[in-house]
Structure formats: structure tokens, C-alpha cells
Amino acid sequence: MAWLKKLALVLLAIVPYATASPALSPRSREILSLEDLESEDKYVIGLKQGLSPTDLKKHLLRVSAVQYRNKNSTFEGGTGVKRTYAIGDYRAYTAVLDRDTVRQIWNDTLIDCIEREKIYTIHGNVATQEKPPWGLATLSNKKPHGFLYRYDKSAGEGTFAYVLDTGINSKHVDFEGRAYMGFSPPETEPTDINGHGTHVAGIIGGKTFGVAKKTQLIGVKVFLDDEATTSTLMEGLEWAVNDITTKGRQGRSIINMSLGGPYSQALNDAIDHIADMGILPVAAAGNKGIPATFISPASADKAMTVGAINSDWQETNFSNFGPQVNILAPGEDVLSAYVSTNTATRVLSGTSMAAPHVAGLALYLMALEEFDSTQKLTDRILQLGMKNKVVNLMTDSPNLIIHNNVK
Template structure:
């Protein structure tokens, strides 16, 4: 699979994506892809078919106009589209890798308080770096410089970070970050951009993270420039769903801090992931080229009806001007001036802004919920819980955006 993924990444502009609701036969593919319409040796030059479940099969191939016409006119093809670029979703990126040194002092624990659902205690972290963690742990401003959370902290939950990779050696991950797969060209097995590491730290870092005991798995679908393709994404998502198929009882979710123009193929894959019981948390996106927020329903994966889509706010609970908005957004979370783990060393940090970083705050809360749950909650149950927990009517500046006035809260 990695060989095919590498080839596809190198020639992305020539690729096509076809969505089927029933797996196409090899005879069908031969007839469609060969100019004379005849069946040839089925082992030669056939494209990749990614099967997500019995309802979603996506064909990825390089095709000419004649092949496209034959594919387009075939009744078994539910949707046909061209591959397109997918990008990370930071805004006003700053690069400043520094040591965290004193941030690694022992976390403080308040007098143990049993939670209703489990034997977890409530923990208070007083060495918070930045405002994001404290904000999701309190209902109202002003922000207190502490973060409270259940001591289970996402233990037993796997979060698949579909991004640029993770600096798995970073001290803040405490050995809980591992490499899953790479679907970009070159089979690079490191985060050569930094974005994915920053995202992973917000989800599950010991100091910077929401769910401090969760397991983090790198799925590298974006390159050193923070770019990939929808097809790269599809290979990454197929890897994630395969992990669920191999481990049906595993509590797991995926974080998608990236975006592209609306893609039916990508959205269909996400819907299949939800049917498999995998929660998908997506960035709402960072607007147009001028950094002005747009309708999230025009982008993927933000527009997927089965994604938990997250917009960005600042430390004053104002809608970030770059944040996408609208009815496809489920809630908002901190996304301006967010500090987390980075690349370059085992203690590096960075501060950035974007819906890319609102997304992992919410993914971390999902991990907390799954860790505390006595059953493997469905994605629909998770969305209901996340929105029910959220703080209502504190986000400023939503105006006529038709967005829900909900701010992420860790319960």
C-alpha cells in the first residue's frame, strides 16, 4: 500500500477519485480503463481500490479523458472527482522552539474527589503554559491559571493524529506517542514540519495536553510543507479504519487539523469511519487567502455530517477573525496564541494560531469522555455529549454566521 501511496503523491495532479457503493469488479475496471473496452490481464496496471466498509469503496487512478467519460457514464459510479491539495490549518504561524524546563515539575493533585462514573479523582494542574487548557476547564472568564481534569485522563484511548507526523521522542509524550504509517511520498517517518507535533501535544501532552494519559498515533498524510492530497488522506484514513477492524473493542478517534475544498470522496470516507465507531474531529478551517472566515460547509472534512467540526476563539471568547463558521460547525475552542510541543528537540515548544489547534482541544475532550465511559460510545453519542457539556452563549462575534454558540468544556 505504501508503494502505491508514494506513486500517487508524486503525480497527484493526474489522479481521479471514484466513489462506489459496491466494490467494482476487476472486469469492470479493465473495461473502463482500457481504450478498446476489452478485458485484459487483471494483474497489470490496475488502480487502487480503498475499501472502508461495504458501502464505501474509493478508486484512485491516473486517467485520461476517455477513461473519465467511460467511468462517468457507468451506473455503478456514485461520484467522480479530481484529486486536490489538502493543507494544514494554522494561521499567522510563528516559529520559536524553546525548552520547557521548569514546566515539567510534578503536577499538583487536589484532595481526591471521586467522579460518579468511575473511580477517577479530580486533578489540578497549576503549571499551565498559556490560556487554552484553563479555558476549557472553566465556564466563565476571567481565565484562572489552572487546569482540572479526571485522573484517568484518556487512559486506554488511542488518538490517531492524521497530520504531518509526531515528534514521538518529545519528552511531553512520555513514551505514549508512536508511529503508525506514512502515506506521503518518500515514506518519511518523522514530523518534518512541526504542525502534527503541536497538535498532538494539545491532545495528549503531559504538560500541554487535555488527555494526559492517552495514546497518540502518527498518521503522516502531509509533507514537510504541510501539504498533501485527498488521496493521501484516504490512504491514511483507511489505515485508521483497519486498526479498528483489527481491534474492535479499542476506544479510538482521529484528529483532522487540515482542510481542502469540499470533497465528496473525503466526506464519504469519514462517514464510513463513523459507521465503524470512530469519532472524527475536524478543524473548521481558516477562511480565504486574506484570512477572513468563510462558511465551513464549503470545505472538507469540516462539512462532513459525521465530523465534530471545531472553530476558533481567542482568550476573550471572541470568534477568531480567520475562523470558518456556520451550520457545519459544532462548537468552538481556543485557537489563538496556543502553545504546545514542537520539533527540533525533545523539549521544543511553539506558539501558533488556527482552527488546527482548536480541533485537538476538542479531540482531547473526546478522549477524556471515552476514557471515563464504561462502554465504547458511538460517534453520535460522543457528539451529543460534547455539545451538551459545552458552555453556552459565551462566544462573542458570531452575529449572523448561523453558528452554534458553544465553547468546548471538559466537564
């Protein structure tokens, strides 16, 4: 964004921001305290809906001009606006800003929220499959410890799973050539080194381990090792949404996010906007045993947020909980594909494993039925869920376990 520096010089004398510390806006107050600002930090800034390209460009110029004035001697050193994000009509950007600049832009009428960049971590016709992983058996049985997985032979055909994770080992035999890497940051290898993303993808759509056994699986790599930042998540979401919309895949795609971190209004707003575009976002509730309302993207209003149960259909002690959780799914000791070889498997536990069961079910249902909104798809999943089957539920999570409606 070299043009920002060039035009910032012109704007120095006309920047309209006041230098006094303004009062906190309601949404920003939840995210950041002005008194708690670092001398310099990386921020994610969400913008109001309906922003025109001209207004966006003017806003970015004003921010860069203020930062240039406050940090004149170090503008070349990496401060200022770093990257913008366009997720449908939602707009946000990341910037390295000093304390004075944040104070001066705090009440800009185009800004919806300002927050520090955060760190996110990874949290896993009717056919019959004999001796399936217990998680699959749960989907078509009314009691724990079932021995069969019954499912319609359509099995998610014609649908697309975008797996926001550590990547996918697309050569694994369980994917039958239906998996590929769609996006990875330039500094990373376009495959899965960690194993988490491959495991998750296997639960969504693997031949042996998957719910939707004929879906297409697209790896969207956002993790370096086992950590991601708000900006890398935004970049991955932007790529996924652009790929879905340019290929006309709305209504046939989900984005699975078996990951989580501190509450982020900017990330949640992006997730809600994605749902409004006809793309179901599925999020793991998290593994800290705390209310999911404190975690993003699990706390996004329009995400399908999934908590975990064990094979006895008890809520796991690690699963985040609360009314923000929509449904419970298998998440403890789940077998799926892995990365050490192209036939490798591994047992993992976490709400990371619960979310892809629901993502797979969503794809399975999209291949069978017509849904004109993500809300109707969500309602259908909840309608099919088995009520009051969780043993000794100790939290205020819903007593509801996923089911595919195959008798």
C-alpha cells in the first residue's frame, strides 16, 4: 500500500481527527480500553456496513496520515495500514498503530470496532457402514454404542467443505481424490504438516471416517504450526468466500472452523455476514470448559456452534458450554485420517472433532433437501437432533445430539 504513504503527505494538514481522548463507543468499550493501549500494536478494525469504495479509500488515507504524523521518522518501518479485507460486503483492515493514532481515530463514524490482533489455536438411498467410528454411529442411532452408520447414498454429493485449519493432506487415501489445497499463506507449505486439518477433513468427508462421504474438501490453511492470528483468519475467510461466490457455490458450501481464541467482534461480524450470504459457518465451541460466549468464532450469533460429548453421550469435561452452543456432537476419542503417511489414522479429542460432524451433516442435508437460507439449514439440523439424550447434563448447553434422520 505505497499509495497510502504518498497521499498521506498531502493530507497531513487536513486530517479531521481531534487529538483529545474521546468517550468510548458502546461496541468498542467491550473490546479495548483506551487507558490500556500499548505504545504500538497491531489492530484489527471493523468498519460499518454499506461503506462505498471511495469512503473506504478516504478513511484509510486519513488513518495513514495520522499515523505518519505521529510516527514521522518510522513510517518506513512497517507501521500504518497493512491489509484490507473484503468478505462479501463486510470490510475490515489490519494496521500497526501507535497509542496516539488509536486515540484519534477512536470515534470515527465509519469504524464499528477496534481491537488488538489476537491469537487463535486449533481445538476434530440408504447405505450401511459396519463397525464405523463411534461418532458416525451416533448420527444414525438413538442410543449410545451403536454398531452401524446408516446414511443416504447421496452422501453430500455436489457440496463443498472449506476447512479453515492447518491444511489437508490431499493425498490421503480416505479422500479418494476429492480433497485439495485451496489457500495457504506464501510463507507456508501448501499441505498439512500438523495433522489437525486432515483429521477434521476426514470427519467431514472421508470415505471411512466421514459423514458426507462424497463432498469436495478444500483446505484453507490459516495456521503456522498450531497458532493463527485474527488477520490470517480474515485472509482465509476472504479467500474462501471469494472462491464460493465466484464459483456459484452458495447454498452448497460450509466453512468449518475447528479453532478458537479470545472474543473478537470483528471476526464475529465477518462470520455473521458470511451466514447472510448463504454459507453456513460451523464453529467448535472450544476446549476450556468455560462459557462459549467468551470465545470467537464460537460466540458469533449466526455460527453453528458445536459442543462435545463422549461415547457414553455425556458432555465432555473440556467442552465449552452455554446458550451460545447450538448442538452437541461426538468429540472425544474420535478416529480419523492423519498425516504421517497417506494411510495414517489417529484418535484425537476436542470440540475440533465435534464441529466437523455437524459440518458433514449440513453438507449431507444440502445434498438431500433444498434450503434457501443458512437459518433454515440450521433449524433443520436442530429439528433432527435427539432431545434429552445427554446423560447428566451439568451445564446450560442444549440437551441435543446430532442425528441424520435415517432410521
